[in-house]
Amino acid sequence: MENRQTYTVSIYTENKLGILNRISGIFLRRHINIESMNISKSEIKSVSRFTLLVKVTEEQIKKIIGQIEKQVEVIKAYYHTDEDTIYQESCLFKLSSQSLIANDEIQTIINSSKSRIININKDFFVLEKSGTKEEIEELYHTLDKHGIMQFVRSGRIAITKDEMKISTLLLENN
Amino acid sequence: MTTKTQTQSNGASKQKLHISGAEAVVKCLLEEGADLIYGYPGGAIMPVYDELYKYEDKINHVLTRHEQGATHAAQGFARATGKVGVAIATSGPGATNLITGIADAQIDSTPLVCITGQVASHLLGSDAFQETDIVGISTPVTKWNYQITKASEIPEIFAKAFYIAKSGRPGPVLIDITKDAQFEMFDFEYEKCTSVRSYKAKPDVSLDKVKEAAELINSAKKPMIVFGQGVILGQAEEEFKAFIEKANIPSAWTILGLSALPTAHELNVGMVGMHGNYAPNVLTNQCDLLIAVGMRFDDRVTGDLNRYAKQAKVIHFEIDPAEIDKNVKADVAVLGDVKQTLADILPLINKNSREAWLNEFAELDKIEYEKVQKEDLYPTKDGLTMAEVLKEINIASGGDAIIVSDVGQHQMFACRYAKFNKTKSNITSGGLGTMGFALPASIGAKMGMPDREVVMIAGDGGYQMNIQELGTILQTKAAVKIVVLNNEFLGMVRQWQQLFFDRRYASTEMTNPDFVAIAKGYSIDAKKVTKREDLASSVKEMMDSKDAYFLEVCVEKENNVFPMIPTGASVSDIRLE
Numbered sequence: 001m002e003n004r005q006t007y008t009v010s011i012y013t014e015n016k017l018g019i020l021n022r023i024s025g026i027f028l029r030r031h032i033n034i035e036s037m038n039i040s041k042s043e044i045k046s047v048s049r050f051t052l053l054v055k056v057t058e059e060q061i062k063k064i065i066g067q068i069e070k071q072v073e074v075i076k077a078y079y080h081t082d083e084d085t086i087y088q089e090s091c092l093f094k095l096s097s098q099s100l101i102a103n104d105e106i107q108t109i110i111n112s113s114k115s116r117i118i119n120i121n122k123d124f125f126v127l128e129k130s131g132t133k134e135e136i137e138e139l140y141h142t143l144d145k146h147g148i149m150q151f152v153r154s155g156r157i158a159i160t161k162d163e164m165k166i167s168t169l170l171l172e173n174n
Numbered sequence: 175m176t177t178k179t180q181t182q183s184n185g186a187s188k189q190k191l192h193i194s195g196a197e198a199v200v201k202c203l204l205e206e207g208a209d210l211i212y213g214y215p216g217g218a219i220m221p222v223y224d225e226l227y228k229y230e231d232k233i234n235h236v237l238t239r240h241e242q243g244a245t246h247a248a249q250g251f252a253r254a255t256g257k258v259g260v261a262i263a264t265s266g267p268g269a270t271n272l273i274t275g276i277a278d279a280q281i282d283s284t285p286l287v288c289i290t291g292q293v294a295s296h297l298l299g300s301d302a303f304q305e306t307d308i309v310g311i312s313t314p315v316t317k318w319n320y321q322i323t324k325a326s327e328i329p330e331i332f333a334k335a336f337y338i339a340k341s342g343r344p345g346p347v348l349i350d351i352t353k354d355a356q357f358e359m360f361d362f363e364y365e366k367c368t369s370v371r372s373y374k375a376k377p378d379v380s381l382d383k384v385k386e387a388a389e390l391i392n393s394a395k396k397p398m399i400v401f402g403q404g405v406i407l408g409q410a411e412e413e414f415k416a417f418i419e420k421a422n423i424p425s426a427w428t429i430l431g432l433s434a435l436p437t438a439h440e441l442n443v444g445m446v447g448m449h450g451n452y453a454p455n456v457l458t459n460q461c462d463l464l465i466a467v468g469m470r471f472d473d474r475v476t477g478d479l480n481r482y483a484k485q486a487k488v489i490h491f492e493i494d495p496a497e498i499d500k501n502v503k504a505d506v507a508v509l510g511d512v513k514q515t516l517a518d519i520l521p522l523i524n525k526n527s528r529e530a531w532l533n534e535f536a537e538l539d540k541i542e543y544e545k546v547q548k549e550d551l552y553p554t555k556d557g558l559t560m561a562e563v564l565k566e567i568n569i570a571s572g573g574d575a576i577i578v579s580d581v582g583q584h585q586m587f588a589c590r591y592a593k594f595n596k597t598k599s600n601i602t603s604g605g606l607g608t609m610g611f612a613l614p615a616s617i618g619a620k621m622g623m624p625d626r627e628v629v630m631i632a633g634d635g636g637y638q639m640n641i642q643e644l645g646t647i648l649q650t651k652a653a654v655k656i657v658v659l660n661n662e663f664l665g666m667v668r669q670w671q672q673l674f675f676d677r678r679y680a681s682t683e684m685t686n687p688d689f690v691a692i693a694k695g696y697s698i699d700a701k702k703v704t705k706r707e708d709l710a711s712s713v714k715e716m717m718d719s720k721d722a723y724f725l726e727v728c729v730e731k732e733n734n735v736f737p738m739i740p741t742g743a744s745v746s747d748i749r750l751e
Binding site for chain 2: 017029066067075170
């Protein structure tokens with residue numbers, strides 16, 4: 001059996017209702033768990049960009065891309081390995097303000113992890129960190145012993161090193 | 175009420191109609207030439223039905239007896255005519271009843287536009303009476319779907335729906351319209367859709383790939399073609415015939431490819447797959463080049479993929495890029511509409527006689543005839559066989575009938591033994607295997623092609639799954655010839671139980687009603703045949719009738735369909751007994 005590996009899937013779609021349902025259904029039918037998903041505006045007006053992270057074989061991802069591209073409102077889908085992309089995740093930690101005041105170590109962690117405080121009051125403060133999955137996990141483990149009140153992380157967002165010629169494609173399809 | 179307004183655009187006068195959303199739906203259908211549609215009314219679609227009443231001189235709406243019947247009838251119409259079939263239903267249960275037909279159309283690439291009513295937009299998501307999320311439910315089984323909440327969206331969405339349904343690889347589209355959008359008045363203008371920005375109906379043809387394919391064909395000693403419905407959908411029957419005849423390539427068909435090439439054509443070597451013919455299945459694993467034309471390597475065709483044509487190079491002519499390498503890896507993928515790609519390749523291929531290779535098919539055909547077909551067609555036992563009924567229908571129709579089969583043993587017998595002279599003549603539920611398909615589909619086929627003989631063939635099980643559509647025949651007078659091959663069993667399941675479940679016939683034996691009395695109850699002439707000596711005359715009587723006719727043939731209870739490739743076996747392990 002071919003090895004599974006992490007692929008980032010980039011999908012450019014028309015910004016229309018229902019397309020998320022169609023795309024997620026393609027993975028659901030094949031029992032493939034989506035590790036993370038981010039949907040945002042793209043560089044083109046009225047075109048959305050989905051960024052998904054899945055762990056599959058190369059043969060599987062090729063077939064899935066074919067099925068995704070069949071969807072009427074999908075303009076183009078790509079898959080990339082980690083080496084092909086520059087990627088980031090973002091996360092927020094909510095911690096007790098008391099721990100910040102009483103503990104010098106947290107200040108050190110904030111500085112060394114290149115995270116930043118984005119909100120603070122007498123009860124809690126919120127720390128934001130962007131980075132790779134591994135960097136965020138490392139920060140989580142470091143802060144865990146100080147009592148994390150809430151934690152949330154985003155899906156991966158990624159930019160490819162190579163060009164994706166969506167604008168050209170859109171012109172060709174018109 | 176319809177009013178007219180004048181607008182100026184680019185100096186030209188253009189007339190706009192101020193009409194309701196419901197009237198706009200009817201106008202859109204007329205713009206797309208959909209003047210024969212199937213459906214069932216209900217609360218959430220009543221404004222559209224009210225307009226259909228007004229336009230009944232322009233649009234023939236056929237009231238089926240169940241919404242499932244409406245989709246299958248629309249499928250039968252689409253498959254027989256090559257046009258887009260239309261089905262209409264109300265919200266909630268009306269809409270969900272369409273789903274089986276939509277799923278069937280999706281897997282068999284049948285162009286449908288299904289229209290459903292929906293609760294008023296302010297009630298959406300509130301679990302209102304007869305509200306279901308039909309857009310969500312139908313998403314996995316539609317090529318495209320959309321919910322309209324404003325009347326002004328109707329023209330653009332309908333134009334897009336028809337374009338998507340029929341272009342490229344066809345498929346079903348669903349449009350859900352809220353009741354308030356049906357009542358809303360707006361200025362109607364219609365423009366047909368010719369492109370959608372994110373959707374490319376046909377991939378670009380690569381002439382390099384066409385040349386590569388031609389080189390492989392020219393150097394092959396034992397090439398073999400498997401063709402599917404793509405030939406019919408692409409209206410490429412003539413191009414296909416010219417292609418195979420120039421290179422003399424034996425050509426086998428998938429269940430949906432049947433009738434694209436006349437049965438009697440000397441290069442037609444039969445059906446591939448689970449109950450296909452012996453020669454093309456066995457020789458799939460001996461050919462040196464397998465040429466797939468407009469087919470998708472369904473698991474019923476390939477059997478075990480690890481033992482499917484491993485010795486052969488593969489060329490795949492296909493309109494849908496997602497089908498390339500999906501099941502069988504192609505050495506050369508020729509993307510595009512086969513009407514174009516087959517025309518492109520014709521001048522590049524060499525003439526070739528391939529006599530020895532064709533003789534290999536003929537030799538295996540003889541084995542199949544001796545071991546299977548002879549007894550099927552000319553039984554030595556008393557009981558009537560399904561194949562001999564088909565033989566009599568062939569004699570009476572001369573191979574010119576449209577055969578609409580249901581799903582089960584009779585379907586396999588129909589596909590194996592029916593003779594076809596003309597394309598678009600075999601209508602059956604291939605990919606989904608939907609029992610209950612044939613009766614409504616045959617109504618659609620007959621109404622779409624009134625000048626052709628339409629013979630429906632069903633088993634006693636599938637016939638009863640949509641038997642209520644006899645009422646549609648009563649009302650429309652669609653002159654469908656209904657043949658029920660009654661073995662008092664769910665025959666195909668029983669065959670599997672016999673072969674693979676140690677004859678444990680769990681819930682497959684059927685106690686049936688008096689089918690003749692039921693048909694007569696719907697004012698349909700009917701007859702029951704139990705003896706061989708009555709078969710030919712009864713079939714002839716049925717075929718001579720100008721009206722609908724019901725013929726029940728009591729066939730052997732435990733007759734099996736052979737050849738057979740058991741699930742998971744290789745195509746060359748096909749069993750003859």
